[in-house]
Amino acid sequence: MTDRPSVLLFGTGAVGSVYLYLLSKTCDTTAVCRSNYAAAKANGFTIHSPQIFGETLHFTPRVARTCADAITLDDGSPVKPFDYIVICSKVTPNTIPALIAPAVTPSHTVIVLLQNGINIEAEYTTAFPTNPIVSGVVYLPVTQTSPGVIQHGDIERLELGAYPSSASSAPTKRFAELIRAGGGTAEVWEDVQFKRWAKLLVNGSWNPICALTRSSDVRFMASSDGPMATDFVFAVMLEIVAIAKAHGYEKVDEKVATAQLERFKKRIDTSKGVGSEPSMLADVREGRRMEVEAIVGNAVRAAKGKGVECVRLETIYVLAKGLDEAIGRALKGQK
Numbered sequence: 001m002t003d004r005p006s007v008l009l010f011g012t013g014a015v016g017s018v019y020l021y022l023l024s025k026t027c028d029t030t031a032v033c034r035s036n037y038a039a040a041k042a043n044g045f046t047i048h049s050p051q052i053f054g055e056t057l058h059f060t061p062r063v064a065r066t067c068a069d070a071i072t073l074d075d076g077s078p079v080k081p082f083d084y085i086v087i088c089s090k091v092t093p094n095t096i097p098a099l100i101a102p103a104v105t106p107s108h109t110v111i112v113l114l115q116n117g118i119n120i121e122a123e124y125t126t127a128f129p130t131n132p133i134v135s136g137v138v139y140l141p142v143t144q145t146s147p148g149v150i151q152h153g154d155i156e157r158l159e160l161g162a163y164p165s166s167a168s169s170a171p172t173k174r175f176a177e178l179i180r181a182g183g184g185t186a187e188v189w190e191d192v193q194f195k196r197w198a199k200l201l202v203n204g205s206w207n208p209i210c211a212l213t214r215s216s217d218v219r220f221m222a223s224s225d226g227p228m229a230t231d232f233v234f235a236v237m238l239e240i241v242a243i244a245k246a247h248g249y250e251k252v253d254e255k256v257a258t259a260q261l262e263r264f265k266k267r268i269d270t271s272k273g274v275g276s277e278p279s280m281l282a283d284v285r286e287g288r289r290m291e292v293e294a295i296v297g298n299a300v301r302a303a304k305g306k307g308v309e310c311v312r313l314e315t316i317y318v319l320a321k322g323l324d325e326a327i328g329r330a331l332k333g334q335k
Ligand SMILES: NC(=O)C1=CN([C@@H]2O[C@H](COP(=O)(O)OP(=O)(O)OC[C@H]3O[C@@H](n4cnc5c(N)ncnc54)[C@H](OP(=O)(O)O)[C@@H]3O)[C@@H](O)[C@H]2O)C=CC1
Pocket: 010, 011, 012, 013, 014, 015, 016, 032, 033, 034, 035, 036, 065, 088, 089, 090, 091, 099, 114, 115, 116, 117, 138, 139, 140, 141, 142, 143, 144, 278, 279, 291
């Protein structure tokens, strides 16, 4: 046993591997893995981050199949209570609290959500009313190219805040320090939901559009004669602006949407036409379920709750939901 903070990472895929790598510099780390369990157990993780952290980075956390397995050492003795459980799986509503419960110590373990989407936190406060919840907004284009091997692109930014925003910010600040000590950036915000809406401008538009069209961002922009495809993405972003405003996030405005779109337009010049593939496109290509509800469905429901019209986003939701259901059937061997 050591005095280093102990961190359990649930969902050690593309995003999770990078954050666990940063945390491994100062913390005792355990990775909960599913399809990449054997590879991670045998070889640890390798991260290729030529533009940000370095070319070939290798680390070997303790590896477990489930949170229930993670609370016991190989000799059968119990681990010390986890100080942090960091959740980096895809958002699958109403499933994860039960899976992490064996590793959560009431009033102690800080639960950190590093996931996309909006309105994803409430189920954790319901399941763990005495545990601090930290909500995180992740800018980190990453893909797991083979089990335990992660390719990272051109940006790394983490925006953190307590959930609800009225809760103490002390656990968030301590977690941010650990990320910074590992070489990452971590900003602490009084109301991180503003940042979640700003990020949703990207994920609510690009992720399903790229997934539905099987196209990278740059390839989608190039797919129409003239700017029609890019203009469509921006129109979806503006619908999300209207929803955010209706919920009191006035600062999520057209200027923020323009800045988010510009980052993608810049890739037209720098990516040699290939572009970047959002995580939802990676899911479709691999035949995995998509985060339709957390990213698109919750936004549409937030619009309906305030009577905001969002015809494009609603269309995208219905189509992406249909595709996700088809993926679900295919996984069960059905048509
Ligand atoms: N990839 C990206 O560029 C970015 C992603 N995000 C967000 O970050 C979050 C994580 O995305 P990403 O890293 O791409 O996703 P990945 O699919 O790469 O990783 C998620 C991991 O969670 C594992 N997992 C899921 N359920 C379980 C379970 N029950 N037990 C154990 N392991 C489990 C998956 O295992 P298995 O392989 O078996 O499915 C997988 O290894 C999402 O919310 C995403 O939207 C945010 C910014 C950028």
